[in-house]
Amino acid sequence: MNHLLYLLAVTTPSPSPSPVSPFGPTIIHFNFLLSTLIWTPVLMAAVLALLPNPRGRYDRTFFQIAFWTNASLLFLCLVAYNQANLFSSAAQYEENLPWLPALGIQYHLGVDGITIPLLLLGSLIGVVSVLASSAIRERVREYFVLLLLVVGSVNGVLCARDLFVLVLFWAGGILPIALLVAGWGGPGRRAAAGRFLAYGAVGTFALLAVALVLYAATGGISFDFDFLAHGLLNNRLQVVIAILVVVAAATRLPLVPLHGWARDLYAEATPGVAMLVAGIGARLGGYLLIRILVVGQHNGASLIAPFLAALAAATVLYAAFAILRSRDLRRFGAYAALVPGGVAALGISGMTSLALLGATFQLVAGGLAAALVVGATATIAERAQTRDVEVMGGLAPRMPKLSWLFVLAGFAVLGVPGFASFIAEAMTLFGSFHNQPGAVFVLSLGLGLLAVAFAFFYQRVLFGSPRPDSPGASDASLGEMWYLGLLVAMLFWWGVLPGGPKLGGSVTLFDQGIVNVINNSSADIMSGYSPGAS
Amino acid sequence: MPLILVAPLIVFAMLALGVRTRRAAANLAQLAPLSALVGVGLATWARLQKPEPYDGSYEWLNIGTAFSGPAQFQTYIVDIGIRITHLTSILMLCALAISFAVLAWSRVGARGEPSPARYYALLTLLLTSTLGVVASTDLSVLYVFWGAAAAASYLLLSNSWADEASTLGARLALAVPFGSDLALLAGIALLYSRYGQLNLDQLIPQLHGVAGAGPKALATAGILLFAGAAGRLGLFPFHGWLTRASTASAGAHAAVQGLWALMAAGLLYKVLPILAASNTVNPWPLRVVAVTAAVSAVALPLLGLAGMDARRALTAAGIGVSALAVLGFARPLAVAPAAVLLAATALARVGLILAAGSLAAGMRSPLVSEMGEGLRRMPLSLLALPLAAAGLAGAVGAVAGDKLLHWWWVAAYALGLGLGMLALFRVYFLAAHGPLPRRRGFDPNRVRAAPNEVAVPPLLLAAIAVLISIALYSTRFQGYFDRLPHQRPAFAFLALWVGAPLAGALLAAGLFLAARALGGRLTAGAAFAWEGGSGLARRALDRGLVAPFTALIALLEDRALAGGESRLGRAVGDGARILHRRVPLLPVALGVAVVVVVVAGLAAPGVYR
Structure with missing residues (x-):
């Protein structure tokens, strides 16, 4: 009994600011919200791994368990999103337990306005990813175990307030993704998985180096973000840290020239895995830049900003030209999925408050757009029974629903008005112009080229004359319509009502508005970067 | 007032999501301009005698982005502002007239369009976007509608995907103006980066009063904004996307060029204070406006004279004459009349293209060399051509005026008008009075007059353009839009402005008769x-x-x-x-130990600080 009491006393988290719901008392109030988000998928993965499954008898049950696990996470994230306190820039839903006190490592979790929308995105993409994996027939148990582990690690990265814990979750997600690609991917799956592992290792080592250098430079006391962010480091060291963070982020976001894995992984993985990685896995790179670089290393971030802006512009330009020469539909989707990351990186390098707000929003909107374009191209390639653009042609009459979804995906990546990505891109470009006008121009030029490339592809794949030698094609099933439609709906919702639906112009209804939630902490962080402030 | 924008948007959604048959789509699409007409009509009626505009504002984004630094960068506010002034009323009414005409024409003229629901939905979206651009008071909202119109234009021009030529034209329509749209975006971004403000009501009063925003930035922003408008107007060297689009359906082609001219008029009118403000210390922005317009006014009619594609020639000549209206924007006192003139030319250009589309459909060829005897066989369609030409050229002189004109402005006006009319009337004479050659698979005797649904809309649009042109000669009508005193041009100039187009038409007639x-x-x-x-x-x-x-x-x-x-x-x-x-083992262990020591030493606080 005493042991139990001791355990309870130890595991009770320290008090945290109580989030206030905009429409009354909190719906759900418990102190383990973030741990639940991280460990539920891991626990369910363990359960799935241990359940007996004679001759694949319970394959469908595994799918359902994975779906409902992700759906409940989505529900919890919606609650967290809705109950977020818009008047506090402090970490919310905080949990803080000592883990390795001698090394200053704590199990410290917490979220703020930047993290909550990304958590929401992650859980939404989790649901979409499971739905997109309904066609998996081989080693179903193993597939969903790995998928749930990825979801858990992504949530861990987002919730961690301790850099060491973050590094662990960051590294923990790489192997399951690589195994998912190697086990269930297309013909080039082994190379794709190998590349992802290699780039992941480079990124993890860079991140680990950041953690160790920061830890050492601040006196070797703690890995806690709040502590590390207040360390007084000289500019040279800040630049070194900034370069390492950019390398780690560039391997994940990804940015040219560290994008090699993305081309293969998005083209070879199953639609579910590709959407999971493009939708949220890759966004973690941008999150890392904001969380470590922008928040903590003010001068380092400012000094390295032109370099980051150049990488961002080069990424978008590169993607546009690569699409123009691509003859593989899934590679087209892979290159298009690079674009939102480039735009977000430009916003981060813009170093103005609006640009950073736009970049954070772009991480969310771009995640949806990237998942949509990767998912749409993968589904079309499956339904058309080929990925070769030379063989495709005139698919629109045979798959009208998928064709429209593909067109909408292109619009979402380009940032056509009406989509959330438009608002995010507009904020990013307007905000970045002050400090990075050249990069803004080059990136916009890349977007223009991308528009031409999209038009070229649409004409060739969807609307051109049907080719007699192309294999038979069929339209999207109801399930495929559901998960792709869900992404489109979210893009429209946040595109039309980024500030939430309002009654009488002031009172928000059931949605607080994504820009308000993001801004709840970003305004505090980004004030230091507003023009003329420094 | 939101009815003006929301109702067409709802119709667009219904068309895009629920309608399949051509007849249902055509009927439903009529609801969009009709419902908007109710809103615009009521607002116009309410403000007919009152100088104050009709204002409405709806909050879209209102976020505090920072707690320190200059005050203008601490918030990011975007309101969907709608303003209906006398000028925006006439621009909106012109947009609705174009929309009605194109929809009516398309009932018969666009029967061959694949996916009619998509075609009508995109026409509706283009109309909604035009109304949005004309009415909005915030540059970012304006860009939202601008972007939506750009997407709608591209999809509309490429509606016939299976046709290779049409697709090529559509791709050009996507790529070329994207550059100018980019310039517009850069201009807006530059303004935001200096002023932290995109609402024109708040931006314009502080153009000279914000630290860090010098005349150089203002001039650059002005030129970029103008480039945005010039690209969509099709001024030289951005004309290719409009002239090449002649391979698309005539309805789509006409709607795109007419509605974009109105949007450009709205944009230029709104941002002209920015160009004018920079002009006090840096004359380049207005010079760029004038030179681009003058070069376009001369070069594009010349392009209209080259080649035999009727719609291409008419498009080029039409842009040339519209460029003369743009020249009016370079004179601050003539801005509002210039915007009205641009609207009149937009109506006339749509009339020209629809009429040319009818002629091409009737005579089974888009080439003017294969047209003829039009006056006898398709009189209504053909009469729209000279009437629209009169609407195009008629009021240019009224806006050109006579004061403060440089000699090269006079030359540009005269030459532009003359060449424009030469190009337009070349098409008219060949199609109306030339012989209709017999071709393989084509019997001239089977050419019949176009049905009224196709023949009347261009004629009506041309007539409205002529009426506006005549009205523009009234100084009271000009003053109604800007409440400024206007003067009638001197008789000598008036004679020049009327004589130059007449000379062009006569030259075309002479060439047709004597040296065909x-x-x-x-x-x-x-x-x-x-x-x-x-x-x-x-x-x-x-x-x-x-x-x-x-x-x-x-x-x-x-x-x-x-x-x-x-x-x-x-x-x-x-x-x-x-x-x-x-x-x-030993060397490796030693090596690892050395690395660890070096890393630990480097990482120790004393080394760094």
């Missing part, structure tokens, strides 16, 4: 030269820009990246193989 063969040869030669030049430019662009970049990407993708990865892979593999070998 020579004219034909000249036209063919000019077209050959132009096509050759365009082809060379295209190839140069392809070889000079696209090919090197694509080669560079190929080099990066296939060699550098793959090579680097494989080297890395080999290194990792070699490293892994070491583990299988028997390695000397």
